[in-house]
Amino acid sequence: MIFNKDTAEKTAELLLQINAIKLNPENPFTWASGWKSPIYCDNRLILSFPIIRNYVRDEFAKNIEKQFGKPDVIAGVATGAIGIGILVAESLGLPFVYVRPEAKKHGRQNQVEGFLQKGQNVVVVEDLISTGNSSLMAVEALRNEGANIKGMAAIFTYGFGVAEENFKSANIDLYTLSNYENLLELAVQKQYITEEQQSTLQEWNAIPSTWGQD
Ligand SMILES: O=P(O)(O)OC[C@H]1O[C@H](OP(=O)(O)OP(=O)(O)O)[C@H](O)[C@@H]1O
Ligand SMILES: O=C(O)c1cc(=O)[nH]c(=O)[nH]1
Known part of the structure; x- marks a missing residue:
């Protein structure tokens, strides 16, 4: 679910503005899940644009507090959400931890890095x-x-x-600044994508887990 429509539209506009949306149907991207896709949204680029990263930070901070109340700790999912997660924690004046995909094989062998106490309320940023x-x-x-x-x-x-x-089976409420629906609407309206790309995206979106696997 999006936090709200204004933020979803504005965030989509900013992602297009910084060219975070990459389209390459001829040479599909491979996602973390192994799925093939003609589209890739590179949110890591946000950190390189101070005004935009501050917008994302402020929207997260405001809406997290509104939606979940002020937690004890902000956690970021490594590596993509470490940077933005720290900015959000800083803005809310909260501690920050980050979570690796798996426990380290050496050192302290942690999966969760940072100081976290049992029973603390955590909002996870991704x-x-x-x-x-x-x-x-x-x-x-x-x-x-x-x-x-x-x-x-x-x-x-x-x-x-x-x-x-x-998310439902893990009993986790997920809220996002933006989503594919808002992005596509704006990309079409701004003629950011051609009609041919639109139809490729339509074909892909109907069968995303198996698209491009022949
Ligand atoms: O919902 P999922 O199917 O799990 O895919 C989304 C995940 O993929 C990306 O991470 P990636 O594994 O590319 O690593 P990174 O964050 O270190 O770039 C992204 O940052 C998410 O964490
Ligand atoms: O599923 C993924 O790995 C993935 C998709 C995408 O659009 N962007 C990204 O950073 N990861």
């Missing part, structure tokens, strides 16, 4: 949701440390049914 698996693995690691997860806030979601089901 840059992007496709299947939701990366985010929910982070949630599991935090819960294993005794955290109480208040919810998850992400910059962008494709809004796939599989992600919705995954």
Whole structure:
């Protein structure tokens, strides 16, 4: 679910403005899940644009507090949400931890890095949701440390049914600044994508888990 329509439209506009949306149907991207896709949304670029990263920081901070109340700790899913997660924590005056995809093999062998106490209320920040698996693995690691997860806030979601089901079964409320629906609407309106690209995206969006795998 988006936090609100204004933020969803503005965030989509900013992502297009900084060329965070990449289209390459001829040479599809491989996602974290292994899915092939003609589209890639690179939210890491946000950190390189001070005005835009501050907008994302402020929208996250305001809406996280409104939606979930002020947590004890902000957690970022590594690596994509470490940078923006720190900015959000700083803005809210809160501690920050980050969660690796898996425990380190050496050193302290931590999956959750930073200071976290059992029973603390945590909001997890993520840059992007496709299947939701990366985010929910982070949630599991935090819960294993005794955290109480208040919810998850992400910059962008494709809004796939599989992600919705995954979040529902993990009992996690997911809110995002923007989503594929708002992005596509704006990209069409601004003629950012051609009619041919639109039809490729339509074909892909009907079968995202198997598209491009012949
Ligand atoms: O919802 P999912 O299907 O899990 O996919 C989304 C995940 O993929 C990306 O991370 P990636 O694995 O590319 O690593 P990075 O954050 O280190 O760039 C992104 O940052 C999300 O964490
Ligand atoms: O699923 C992914 O790995 C993924 C998709 C996308 O559009 N952007 C991204 O950073 N990761």
